[in-house]
Amino acid sequence: MRVLVTVASRHGATREMGAEVAARLREAGHDVDEVEPDDVEHVDPYDAVVMGSAVYVGRLALGLRDLVDRQAGQLRQRPSWLFWSGPVGDPPMPETVPDDVADIARTTGARDVAMFTGRLDRDGLNISERALVALTRADAGDYRDLEAVRTWAGSIATALRAIQQDA
Ligand SMILES: Cc1cc2nc3c(=O)[nH]c(=O)nc-3n(C[C@H](O)[C@H](O)[C@H](O)COP(=O)(O)O)c2cc1C
Numbered sequence: 001m002r003v004l005v006t007v008a009s010r011h012g013a014t015r016e017m018g019a020e021v022a023a024r025l026r027e028a029g030h031d032v033d034e035v036e037p038d039d040v041e042h043v044d045p046y047d048a049v050v051m052g053s054a055v056y057v058g059r060l061a062l063g064l065r066d067l068v069d070r071q072a073g074q075l076r077q078r079p080s081w082l083f084w085s086g087p088v089g090d091p092p093m094p095e096t097v098p099d100d101v102a103d104i105a106r107t108t109g110a111r112d113v114a115m116f117t118g119r120l121d122r123d124g125l126n127i128s129e130r131a132l133v134a135l136t137r138a139d140a141g142d143y144r145d146l147e148a149v150r151t152w153a154g155s156i157a158t159a160l161r162a163i164q165q166d167a
Contacts, residue, residue: 001160003032006040007052008061013119014054014085017149021050024153037063043071048079048160055086057132060100068104075108079163081156082110085118089139092117114152117143
């Protein structure tokens with residue numbers, strides 16, 4: 001199947017998670033394109049879509065929200081999945097789920113939504129980001145679990161196989 005993996009990521013951590021998803025789906029035999037949300041004009045060439053986004057100050061990234069606004073109708077007509085990366089530290093904080101997650105899942109009809117712990121690299125932040133992060137007292141570090149991401153991508157591969165068999 002032709003699959004779009006589109007991930008909004010300011011600092012690269014979430015994009016790398018999207019690359020893991022794409023690699024796992026390619027292993028399962030799918031034809032996968034990785035495209036930035038801002039560069040997606042239409043999703044109708046694709047049989048399925050995996051959306052991803054980092055969370056900044058309690059919201060999913062603008063690029064993903066804009067894509068969903070532009071392509072809501074097309075996204076609803078095909079199977080889609082959503083993941084987001086945010087909480088950092090041990091235990092991971094914050095525990096709150098951004099409101100956008102439920103909105104986007106509802107708008108697109110996403111079949112599953114996954115939350116993954118993220119990465120916070122203070123050196124890569126601009127001044128205003130540093131100030132915001134200082135307010136939250138979040139722990140810097142790479143808390144990603146790429147194995148968990150691959151496992152989730154495996155569940156998407158299983159679902160796509162079932163869709164192919166039903167077709
Ligand atoms: C300015 C800023 C604000 C953030 N706000 C949140 C937040 O509200 N909730 C959350 O779970 N993570 C928050 N994070 C953590 C990031 O979303 C997380 O580390 C993510 O993995 C970064 O992904 P990226 O490298 O793709 O940008 C914030 C990070 C930054 C830099």
